[in-house]
Amino acid sequence: MVGWITTALPNKRGLQLSLKDPATLLGLGLLTTFSYLILAPVISILMDAVNVNFGDSTRIGAEQGSFTLYYLERVFTSPISQRLFWQPLLNTLSVAIGAMCIAMVVGGIMAWLLSRTNLWGRGWFATALIVPFMLPTWTFALAWTTLFKNRSMGGQPGWLESMGYSSPDWLAYGPVPMIFILALHYIPLVILLFGNALRRLDSQLEDSARILGASRSTVAFRIILPLMRPALMSAMVLILADALGEFAVPYILGLPVQYDTLSTSLFRAISSRQTGVASVLAGAIMVLGCITLTIDLYLMREARRFVTLGGKGAMERRRPLGIWRLPATLLAATLFIIGVVLPLLTLFLSTIMRIPGRFHLSNFTLDYWIGTNLNTIALKNGILLTPEFWSATWNSLRIVGTASVCAGLLGLLVGYVVTRTPWRWLASSLRQLTFMPYLVPGIAFAAATLSLFAVQRGPVPALYGTSMILMLALIADQMPFASRAGISAMTQLGKEPEEAAQISGASWLRRMWSIIVPIQKGALVVGIVLPFISGIKGVSLFIILAVPATEVLTTYSLRLVDYNYTQAANAVVLMIAMLAWGGTILTQKLTKTGLAQGLES
Amino acid sequence: MPTITLDAISKQYSRQATAVQNIDLHIKSGDFMCLLGPSGCGKTTMLRMIAGLEHLSQGRLFIGDQLMDSPADGCFVSPEKRGLGLVFQSYALWPHMTVEQNIEFGLRLRKLPERERRTRTGEVMDKLGIASYAKRYPSQLSGGQQQRVALARMMVLKPKVLLLDEPLSNLDASLRLEMRAELKRLHQAFDTTILFVTHDQWEAMTLATTIAVMSEGQLQQVGSPDDIYARPANRFVAEFIGNPPINQIAADSTLGSRLNSQPDTHMLGIRPEDIHLTQAATPYALPAKVQGIMPTGGSWVLDLETEGQCLQLSTQIRPQVQAGEHTFCQIQPEHLHLFNTDGHRLENTRYGQARIIRNNVSTTTYMHAV
Ligand SMILES: Nc1ncnc2c1ncn2[C@@H]1O[C@H](COP(=O)(O)OP(=O)(O)O)[C@@H](O)[C@H]1O
Numbered sequence: 001m002v003g004w005i006t007t008a009l010p011n012k013r014g015l016q017l018s019l020k021d022p023a024t025l026l027g028l029g030l031l032t033t034f035s036y037l038i039l040a041p042v043i044s045i046l047m048d049a050v051n052v053n054f055g056d057s058t059r060i061g062a063e064q065g066s067f068t069l070y071y072l073e074r075v076f077t078s079p080i081s082q083r084l085f086w087q088p089l090l091n092t093l094s095v096a097i098g099a100m101c102i103a104m105v106v107g108g109i110m111a112w113l114l115s116r117t118n119l120w121g122r123g124w125f126a127t128a129l130i131v132p133f134m135l136p137t138w139t140f141a142l143a144w145t146t147l148f149k150n151r152s153m154g155g156q157p158g159w160l161e162s163m164g165y166s167s168p169d170w171l172a173y174g175p176v177p178m179i180f181i182l183a184l185h186y187i188p189l190v191i192l193l194f195g196n197a198l199r200r201l202d203s204q205l206e207d208s209a210r211i212l213g214a215s216r217s218t219v220a221f222r223i224i225l226p227l228m229r230p231a232l233m234s235a236m237v238l239i240l241a242d243a244l245g246e247f248a249v250p251y252i253l254g255l256p257v258q259y260d261t262l263s264t265s266l267f268r269a270i271s272s273r274q275t276g277v278a279s280v281l282a283g284a285i286m287v288l289g290c291i292t293l294t295i296d297l298y299l300m301r302e303a304r305r306f307v308t309l310g311g312k313g314a315m316e317r318r319r320p321l322g323i324w325r326l327p328a329t330l331l332a333a334t335l336f337i338i339g340v341v342l343p344l345l346t347l348f349l350s351t352i353m354r355i356p357g358r359f360h361l362s363n364f365t366l367d368y369w370i371g372t373n374l375n376t377i378a379l380k381n382g383i384l385l386t387p388e389f390w391s392a393t394w395n396s397l398r399i400v401g402t403a404s405v406c407a408g409l410l411g412l413l414v415g416y417v418v419t420r421t422p423w424r425w426l427a428s429s430l431r432q433l434t435f436m437p438y439l440v441p442g443i444a445f446a447a448a449t450l451s452l453f454a455v456q457r458g459p460v461p462a463l464y465g466t467s468m469i470l471m472l473a474l475i476a477d478q479m480p481f482a483s484r485a486g487i488s489a490m491t492q493l494g495k496e497p498e499e500a501a502q503i504s505g506a507s508w509l510r511r512m513w514s515i516i517v518p519i520q521k522g523a524l525v526v527g528i529v530l531p532f533i534s535g536i537k538g539v540s541l542f543i544i545l546a547v548p549a550t551e552v553l554t555t556y557s558l559r560l561v562d563y564n565y566t567q568a569a570n571a572v573v574l575m576i577a578m579l580a581w582g583g584t585i586l587t588q589k590l591t592k593t594g595l596a597q598g599l600e601s
Numbered sequence: 602m603p604t605i606t607l608d609a610i611s612k613q614y615s616r617q618a619t620a621v622q623n624i625d626l627h628i629k630s631g632d633f634m635c636l637l638g639p640s641g642c643g644k645t646t647m648l649r650m651i652a653g654l655e656h657l658s659q660g661r662l663f664i665g666d667q668l669m670d671s672p673a674d675g676c677f678v679s680p681e682k683r684g685l686g687l688v689f690q691s692y693a694l695w696p697h698m699t700v701e702q703n704i705e706f707g708l709r710l711r712k713l714p715e716r717e718r719r720t721r722t723g724e725v726m727d728k729l730g731i732a733s734y735a736k737r738y739p740s741q742l743s744g745g746q747q748q749r750v751a752l753a754r755m756m757v758l759k760p761k762v763l764l765l766d767e768p769l770s771n772l773d774a775s776l777r778l779e780m781r782a783e784l785k786r787l788h789q790a791f792d793t794t795i796l797f798v799t800h801d802q803w804e805a806m807t808l809a810t811t812i813a814v815m816s817e818g819q820l821q822q823v824g825s826p827d828d829i830y831a832r833p834a835n836r837f838v839a840e841f842i843g844n845p846p847i848n849q850i851a852a853d854s855t856l857g858s859r860l861n862s863q864p865d866t867h868m869l870g871i872r873p874e875d876i877h878l879t880q881a882a883t884p885y886a887l888p889a890k891v892q893g894i895m896p897t898g899g900s901w902v903l904d905l906e907t908e909g910q911c912l913q914l915s916t917q918i919r920p921q922v923q924a925g926e927h928t929f930c931q932i933q934p935e936h937l938h939l940f941n942t943d944g945h946r947l948e949n950t951r952y953g954q955a956r957i958i959r960n961n962v963s964t965t966t967y968m969h970a971v
């Protein structure tokens with residue numbers, strides 16, 4: 001009896017003490033919150049995929065809520081499966097792989113030129129070539145349609161068309177422009193990841209191989225390439241994962257010619273209220289996302305075996321390009337023109353031209369920005385004078401801003417709990433749970449959120465149509481970045497500054513408010529601003545979850561595209577691009593960290 | 602002023618890792634106690650348990666006669682309510698506050714009026730010589746200055762007990778000497794009980810009124826510095842304290858059996874300064890060969906070989922021999938430390954005589970029974 005008591009006591013006491021420990025209590029609260037925000041939607045949508053949904057009971061011949069394989073069969077084996085899933089899958093993979101290959105080759109060459117050679121204007125290009133990554137992908141898509149749109153679609157023709165050259169469908173729409181545009185978008189990512197790895201690679205390794213008598217090509221293939229393989233593979237996988245969930249580009253360039261990808265197919269299923277099919281598609285996208293990121297995790301583990309690389313002094317050595325210096329510099333300049341100047345200039349010019357492609361002074365106007373009483377059916381004023389534009393801007397700032405502040409704070413709290421709680425399982429389950437949305441492409445996660453919050457469940461009212469549901473989905477979507485930022489900041493800080501305050505007599509709230517939050521101010525800013533930027537230019541969550549009352553800039557501009565108000569749509573996109581770019585620059589100025597480091601963390 | 606009493610306390614971080622094991626310790630009020638031991642022996646853990654930053658696994662902890670932590674009674678008083686001061690090894694200054702704000706923080710928490718805060722902060726900064734940095738941020742200070750700010754931050758609260766975790770280990774040698782003197786002065790000026798952690802034996806010897814030696818989570822010996830040096834309770838303490846380290850001679854070796862015949866002895870220890878060189882063959886003299894001579898600034902360390910055993914000798918007198926020469930060394934049996942097979946100290950039956958001889962050198966009172 002006595003023995004039993006003495007052995008039982010430490011555990012019970014551990015429990016008692018932990019329940020008085022603010023970090024553990026907070027952790028339990030966070031765990032509940034994230035289970036609800038992240039885990040529950042995913043489970044809910046997976047359930048929807050195998051249960052009879054509302055309105056389908058007569059067709060399936062089973063009661064609502066009972067188990068069924070109907071949706072799985074419909075998506076994977078029925079005659080319609082070809083159109084619902086297999087063709088979109090094939091399309092998605094070809095676009096993703098095509099974009100990846102081009103981005104790897106061009107980005108790889110540029111990374112090498114920028115970090116290892118005496119290219120002219122290296123420092124300037126190193127920043128300038130990153131710009132496309134800060135712009136929303138559909139900036140390029142809209143610029144493309146502005147240039148190449150042909151007669152097969154209504155609305156204003158593209159510049160080429162109005163100049164008299166009719167561009168063929170394969171050039172105007174479908175896989176070719178999609179691959180091209182996504183490649184442009186991912187080249188900066190390759191430059192960043194690959195360039196960092198190259199810079200860390202000690203050139204003494206090359207030199208020592210040379211001294212041993214290896215030729216240049218032997219060095220390239222036997223030394224550099226194997227060492228760079230993890231970085232290469234990792235960039236490939238990241239691009240694939242990201243391209244799987246890409247929505248806006250296929251929406252603009254694929255839909256007109258029925259070129260569906262998984263995300264547009266999912267979008268169609270949702271807009272035609274086929275919840276069951278949508279759930280299966282969302283599940284399939286999640287599985288694909290999980291597969292690619294599992295591969296990435298595996299590769300990163302591989303990569304860690306190489307981290308001993310990197311002497312210091314020898315890194316700055318650059319190879320002279322000789323007669324290739326000018327052509328190489330021109331190549332970089334061309335990339336900058338195609339990736340940045342051309343699309344932005346096209347978009348801008350399109351917003352100040354009445355008739356596309358006619359470069360005549362009388363054709364230029366500022367009406368689409370600030371005009372009144374335009375000769376159009378709706379949208380009678382310039383975009384800056386349209387109340388809907390301002391309400392969409394306000395919604396964007398309000399919804400994304402609130403969500404980012406919440407995500408940043410929650411991320412810091414997660415970091416606090418993970419570094420403080422004595423319960424290991426609590427720390428690791430929080431870490432994994434907040435990482436989960438990273439595995440789920442945005443459009444699938446939006447569908448999942450919709451599936452959970454569309455109807456009333458228990459005490460929680462139906463949230464569809466409110467800005468609440470957007471904020472919740474955004475917060476969840478931003479948690480992977482926010483919590484990683486929080487954890488690394490708290491790990492660096494250590495426990496002692498807080499303990500010193502505790503010894504001085506400060507209560508928990510006081511310690512959080514006077515010590516932890518002020519010290520972590522910088523990390524908090526990053527944890528808020530970066531998610532804010534990606535939220536502002538994001539499409540996939542909003543396209544599913546927003547309604548006219550909660551319209552944000554991105555959905556507003558897509559709607560303008562649908563209504564063929566090209567100038568207005570382009571103007572809105574330019575505003576978004578400006579917000580995103582300005583925000584990035586601001587963060588860099590505020591925190592004095594390069595974008596490259598931000599991406600690496 | 603309160604005393605601190607540790608009653609059979611233990612700390613397990615996990616089932617395998619026992620950091621502190623069954624320690625009884627009593628720290629008298631006004632004491633300057635030093636916790637001495639190699640790194641990783643559990644010193645920081647002890648301090649953190651006393652401060653309340655770690656929970657005990659077993660045992661009871663009292664400050665004064667108030668129970669602070671006892672798993673068996675389900676009692677735990679949180680750190681902010683214990684009224685102790687703790688200076689961290691890394692100082693843990695708050696980087697977003699100036700020196701002044703750092704020091705003032707605790708007073709603000711106690712809702713002292715502005716005027717009193719100013720005077721107390723000013724006083725403590727003057728005393729520690731950091732008044733001229735009041736408006737600087739911690740990152741703009743040197744290590745020694747930061748250390749003094751960390752100290753001031755605790756001192757200003759006038760804690761009854763001050764815990765210091767290796768506060769001098771990040772300082773360079775000369776600054777360390779200076780701070781050592783300052784700590785001793787502060788102990789007297791502020792009239793606090795100080796518990797000081799270090800792995801540096803000289804720091805412990807010069808500062809402490811009482812030393813507690815730890816190894817692998819267990820208390821080895823508690824006593825005055827002289828006591829610990831002159832009567833090490835076991836082989837660990839004998840080896841750990843003293844530089845150059847004590848010479849160890851197996852009791853059953855030729856040399857060992859010549860020096861000592863007391864039963865149960867397993868190992869003999871002789872401090873390097875207790876070996877003397879002689880020219881002639883006196884009764885205790887042993888023939889020895891000088892292997893090497895190392896000057897260590899005002900004293901010399903000699904490597905000797907005697908009866909197949911290497912011994913180190915240290916002396917303040919310039920040795921009159923050369924490396925490679927043969928000479929004699931002398932070891933008084935009453936200077937030997939005897940240890941049994943478990944490593945525990947055996948009473949040297951001839952020790953009493955030795956003490957009488959040595960008494961004019963060291964004026965030690967042996968009041969701390971082990
Ligand atoms: N938070 C902890 N979790 C697990 N083990 C710990 C922790 N802190 C210290 N230890 C272990 O406890 C032992 C004593 O550590 P510590 O008290 O820091 O030693 P010291 O301060 O004497 O160097 C070490 O073996 C250390 O690894």
Ligand SMILES: [Mg+2]
Pocket residue numbers: 641644645646
């Ligand atoms: Mg320590």
